[in-house]
Amino acid sequence: MSPEATQDPALRAFGSGWISGVFSVLLGGMGLFAVFCLLFPSLLTVPEARALYPMPYIRALIHVGLVSGFLFGVICICLRKWRVLGIIGVACTLIAALLGGSQVPIEGELSNGPYLGLDWFLLNLIFFSAVFVPMERLFARHPEQAIFRQGWRTDIIYFLMSNLLVGFTTLLTMKPAMVLFSWAVSAQFQSAVRSQPVVLQFLEVILIADLFQYWVHRSFHTWPSLWRFHAVHHSAEAMDWLAGSRLHLVDAVATRAIIFLPFYVLGFSQAALLAYVIVVSLQATFIHANVRFNFGPLRLLFATPQFHHWHHGADAEAIDKNFAVHLPALDLLFGTFHMPKGEWPHAYGITNNPVPEGYLKQMVYPFRKKN
Numbered sequence: 201m202s203p204e205a206t207q208d209p210a211l212r213a214f215g216s217g218w219i220s221g222v223f224s225v226l227l228g229g230m231g232l233f234a235v236f237c238l239l240f241p242s243l244l245t246v247p248e249a250r251a252l253y254p255m256p257y258i259r260a261l262i263h264v265g266l267v268s269g270f271l272f273g274v275i276c277i278c279l280r281k282w283r284v285l286g287i288i289g290v291a292c293t294l295i296a297a298l299l300g301g302s303q304v305p306i307e308g309e310l311s312n313g314p315y316l317g318l319d320w321f322l323l324n325l326i327f328f329s330a331v332f333v334p335m336e337r338l339f340a341r342h343p344e345q346a347i348f349r350q351g352w353r354t355d356i357i358y359f360l361m362s363n364l365l366v367g368f369t370t371l372l373t374m375k376p377a378m379v380l381f382s383w384a385v386s387a388q389f390q391s392a393v394r395s396q397p398v399v400l401q402f403l404e405v406i407l408i409a410d411l412f413q414y415w416v417h418r419s420f421h422t423w424p425s426l427w428r429f430h431a432v433h434h435s436a437e438a439m440d441w442l443a444g445s446r447l448h449l450v451d452a453v454a455t456r457a458i459i460f461l462p463f464y465v466l467g468f469s470q471a472a473l474l475a476y477v478i479v480v481s482l483q484a485t486f487i488h489a490n491v492r493f494n495f496g497p498l499r500l501l502f503a504t505p506q507f508h509h510w511h512h513g514a515d516a517e518a519i520d521k522n523f524a525v526h527l528p529a530l531d532l533l534f535g536t537f538h539m540p541k542g543e544w545p546h547a548y549g550i551t552n553n554p555v556p557e558g559y560l561k562q563m564v565y566p567f568r569k570k571n
Contacts, residue, residue, distance in 0.1 A: 217280030220272040222348075224289025227269030230322055232296040234262045237319045238304040242311045244318040246366065250310060262302035269293045314367065321363035332441035332489055341439075341492040341505070341544065349438045351446075357559040359445040362452070369449075373456040377464040390467025401472035405463065409476065410526040412459045414534070417523040420451065428566035435555035435562070437548050439509055444488035448566065484525060488512075499539065500528055510538050513545025 237244045270293040276286030333347060362369070393401070420430035432448040463473060487508035495504050503526055511522040521538035524530040531537035555565055 217276040217278070217283075217286065221276035221280060221285025221289065224269050224273035224276055225285055225292070227265045228273065228289040228292030228296070229269075230325070231262055231266040231269055232292040233318055233322055234258075234265070235296045235299050235301065235304055237322070238262075238302075238306060239299065241306055242308075242313065242315065244316050246317050246320050247310075247312040247315065249319060259302040266293045266296055266301060316364045317366040318364060320366050321360055324363055325359070328441060328485055332485065336440060336490045339491045339493065341490050341509075345438055345440065345490055349440065351436060351438060351557065352442060354557060354559055354562070355436070355442040355446050358447065359442060361449075361559070362445060362447070365449075369453055369456070372453045373460050374464070376457050377461045381461060381465055384465045385467070393466050394469045398469060398471045398475070401468050402475045405468055405472050405476045406479070406526050408462050408466075409459050409480070410524055410530060412462060413455065413525050414523050414530045416455050416458050417525075418520075418534075418536070420455075421520050421523070431550060431555050432562045432565065434512060434550050435553055436512070437553070438490075439488055439505075439512060439548055440490040441485050441488060443512075444484050446562075448563065450566070480525070487525070494542070500532075502526060503528060506544060507539050509545055509548070512548045514547040514549050514551055515545050518545055 241250065269289050273286040273289035273293065276289065277283045280286060336347075396404075417430075420426040429448045429451040433446055433451065436443040436446050483503065487503050487505050489505055491505050493504065494506060498504075499506060503522075503524055507522055507528055510518045512518075518538060521536050522528070522531050523536055528537060528539070555562060
């Protein structure tokens with residue numbers, strides 16, 4: 201086993217070259233991906249986002265990231281006996297530079313056809329890691345848990361794929377409702393819904409989404425055939441901001457498609473739905489985070505890390521509890537609430553976990569015959 205694969209603190213201490221190597225890979229890799237986005241914008245970027253990018257600043261950030269990635273890689277190579285991280289980081293920056301670096305011209309007419317959201321992945325990775333990594337270091341529930349804890353490679357692939365396939369999953373989420381339930385749409389009723397204040401619409405969206413989410417989520421726990429897909433999500437044995445990304449494609453698409461159904465029929469405004477998408481993205485990440493916030497009596501008002509950690513708990517008392525994503529009141533109403541004051545689960549995951557490690561193996565797992 202290589203030193204990079206071990207958890208030996210000495211091999212990751214300040215001055216060992218580990219930190220500079222990690223920064224080199226991150227900055228070099230993201231810089232290379234950004235250059236690919238400049239080279240193939242129609243294929244690799246989200247059409248709705250292209251017009252919003254301040255390109256002079258984006259190009260400047262790419263340039264700074266590539267230069268920094270190269271320098272960190274050189275430092276890693278000089279300090280570390282096992283130089284793989286530094287070599288990978290430097291290689292990424294050099295390949296990006298050979299392709300044209302931050303000054304790659306965007307040529308030709310951009311199309312709005314099928315695309316992969318590589319730019320969406322980069323933006324989300326930068327934002328969520330910048331927010332949640334420092335938060336988890338400062339307010340960790342489990343301070344001994346490393347940033348690169350066991351299973352992080354699997355979860356970063358989930359994070360990558362969920363963002364890359366954003367266009368594909370959005371289509372699968374929306375199309376069934378639009379095809380199967382167009383008969384239920386009333387233009388007059390939708391106009392009345394949209395005439396409400398946006399704040400009121402947003403609160404209605406939260407309530408309706410979580411009511412549908414609650415029963416879909418509970419069904420994935422109740423029915424064995426569905427549980428095999430959802431077990432992938434529960435196979436994570438450590439909670440942090442990245443753990444929430446571990447979600448089987450069938451699980452994610454089915455849940456979002458059913459939640460989208462009432463939105464489509466009721467016709468909420470784009471502003472209300474956009475606000476919901478932002479909130480659910482942040483909250484779904486936050487409730488998995490390795491943080492120790494308790495929120496006092498507010499913990500009964502909205503879902504918190506403590507509330508959702510109990511849902512992932514391996515303790516017998518935590519099994520099939522806390523299905524809501526936003527409103528714990530739903531679990532109180534339907535008898536599935538569990539959050540002892542001041543207590544947290546002792547362990548996470550599935551007892552005698554049958555789910556294999558690795559993205560591809562987990563994608564295939566639900567379709568395999570039971571032993």
